[in-house]
Amino acid sequence: MEDRVVGPKLTADYEVETVALAMLADYQQFTPQEDFSLLVTLVRQFAGKKLVFFNSTAQGGGVALMRHALIRLFKLLHVDAHWYILHPRKEVFDVTKTKFHNVLQDVADESVVLTEEDKDIYNAWMKENAEKFTPVFEQADVIVIDDPQPSGLIPYIRQANPQAKIIYRSHIQIVADLANQPHTPQHTTWSFIWENIKDADCYISHPMREFIPDDIPAEKIVLMPATTDPLDGLNKPLTEDQMAEYLNFFNQLLFDEKEISLDVNRPYIVQIARFDPSKGIPDVLESYRKLRDMFKGKEDSFPQLVVAGNSSIDDPDGLPVYNLIMDLLRSEEYADIANDVKVVRLPHMDQLLNSLLRRCTVALQLSLKEGFEVKVTEALMKGKPVIAYRTGGIPLQIRDGVSGFLVEVGDTSQVALHLYDLLTNNDLYQKMSHAAARFASKDYLTVPNAICWLFLALFLLEHGKMEGSYQSVLEMARHAFANSAEQETAF
Numbered sequence: 001m002e003d004r005v006v007g008p009k010l011t012a013d014y015e016v017e018t019v020a021l022a023m024l025a026d027y028q029q030f031t032p033q034e035d036f037s038l039l040v041t042l043v044r045q046f047a048g049k050k051l052v053f054f055n056s057t058a059q060g061g062g063v064a065l066m067r068h069a070l071i072r073l074f075k076l077l078h079v080d081a082h083w084y085i086l087h088p089r090k091e092v093f094d095v096t097k098t099k100f101h102n103v104l105q106d107v108a109d110e111s112v113v114l115t116e117e118d119k120d121i122y123n124a125w126m127k128e129n130a131e132k133f134t135p136v137f138e139q140a141d142v143i144v145i146d147d148p149q150p151s152g153l154i155p156y157i158r159q160a161n162p163q164a165k166i167i168y169r170s171h172i173q174i175v176a177d178l179a180n181q182p183h184t185p186q187h188t189t190w191s192f193i194w195e196n197i198k199d200a201d202c203y204i205s206h207p208m209r210e211f212i213p214d215d216i217p218a219e220k221i222v223l224m225p226a227t228t229d230p231l232d233g234l235n236k237p238l239t240e241d242q243m244a245e246y247l248n249f250f251n252q253l254l255f256d257e258k259e260i261s262l263d264v265n266r267p268y269i270v271q272i273a274r275f276d277p278s279k280g281i282p283d284v285l286e287s288y289r290k291l292r293d294m295f296k297g298k299e300d301s302f303p304q305l306v307v308a309g310n311s312s313i314d315d316p317d318g319l320p321v322y323n324l325i326m327d328l329l330r331s332e333e334y335a336d337i338a339n340d341v342k343v344v345r346l347p348h349m350d351q352l353l354n355s356l357l358r359r360c361t362v363a364l365q366l367s368l369k370e371g372f373e374v375k376v377t378e379a380l381m382k383g384k385p386v387i388a389y390r391t392g393g394i395p396l397q398i399r400d401g402v403s404g405f406l407v408e409v410g411d412t413s414q415v416a417l418h419l420y421d422l423l424t425n426n427d428l429y430q431k432m433s434h435a436a437a438r439f440a441s442k443d444y445l446t447v448p449n450a451i452c453w454l455f456l457a458l459f460l461l462e463h464g465k466m467e468g469s470y471q472s473v474l475e476m477a478r479h480a481f482a483n484s485a486e487q488e489t490a491f
Helices: 024-029 033-046 062-076 090-104 116-139 151-160 185-197 240-256 281-294 318-330 350-359 374-381 412-424 426-439 446-463 473-482
Strands: 051-055 081-085 142-146 165-169 202-205 221-223 268-272 304-310 341-346 362-365 386-389 404-407
Touching: 024 062, 033 446, 033 473, 051 062, 051 446, 062 081, 062 374, 062 446, 081 116, 090 116, 090 185, 116 151, 142 151, 142 446, 151 165, 151 185, 165 446, 202 446, 221 473, 240 341, 240 350, 268 281, 268 350, 281 304, 281 318, 281 412, 304 350, 318 341, 350 374, 362 374, 362 412, 374 386, 374 426, 386 412, 404 412, 412 426, 446 473
Parallel strands: 051 081, 051 142, 142 165, 165 202, 202 221, 268 304, 268 362, 304 341, 362 386, 386 404
Antiparallel strands: none
16 A cells, blocks of 8 residues: 555654645646636745744644645645644643643643643743754744644744744634633633734634634734645545555454454444544444444444544543543443444554545544534545534534534434434435535635635735734635736735
8 A cells, every 4th residue: 555654754853744646737626717826826926935834743633634735735836835843752742732732622621730840841842942943933934833832932933033924823622711711721721822822923713713712812813724635645536446455454453453343345434533532432432322222123234333543643642532432342331332333543544544434424523622623524525424513613614404414512312313314314315425525615625725824924924914803814815816906916
């Protein structure tokens, strides 16, 4: 298999090297002509300038996937764009995952609070990274900080290069109501992070106002969705033989974990997600158990369940959550379904995830908290109805009752009922499957994402500050382009 467990390549100074997967003409086929013309115009305007991204990991999770796709496209366009990752340190990731990420999403225990010792550990790590990346800071025109982990670099960037424009991109669902309340763990964490973020020129959020704490000035705030790439290993078309090969490899992984193989001749339901407290995996199991009760008397047609996802170096929750799920399956309550549940922490193989989604019948996304889940978009693009909790940015992705179903968080009985309907009513399934593929938003792909980044970078370099006020970056770019008399400038 061409992509069997191939990790990202890093230079000596921790720049991520991407691998070309497609030609520019391939992207043009997926893109409306107006958008492609806008992209080319922005590329021409950006000539001679440098754009740099920083995040915490080169693989695992949606941020890394988006950055790989974006940098690949920028290389095809000869944009001077670069992506660096922080020098890792395990004890810091214990802080950034549990006390930044989980606390801000309100999926941590109430006793989990950021301490002064945690802050010292984090600040020392930022100083160490800043010293290594100072030459990068000095040469960049625009620097993007992805999520809280590298946010502490912002003061160092300001010091090293006062002229650089800094964009902070939030990818998670921040429970802003709690972050706004003094004496909450969320307020403690947010206040610490905000001290660094406040010096950024622009703050990007998913298009959900409830993700945005009150102390961010409105003029700095703009909105962007998460995106996926139609030409990468997660989404490109695969032959039946290729999918069979990847599912054989999946069964080898199950064998290695002493689990029963996936029967590829039977239907299965899938949730693709990291093993994270926010992903609602216990609810997936409970929904599936209730579905089993509805199939009493016709167990021969009962589907299997696949729960799978990648790991990430900055995510210490993965193994504990995986072990929790396996313990649940060994319990008496789940004894009747355990043999039909396949749970795997996968190596980083995009085409394996692609195959699992393409061959499934229905996809689940029962996240308790979610910024914007690209796996929902990827399932819809493949014509798979998605049943998901009505949380975070997911309602922006699914047309309830048309391309999938939105369910209130925790209502596993309703999830089971929707699963039963889709699995037993072929007319409903076919109608919803066609709608899923038809209505998967083309704005959630890599070219619109590239338009957003170039437009933002150019706007800040031209005007010095943002005039956001919660506007969609993509709509700002399209509006500016449409109003340009000769379409030679985006401003």
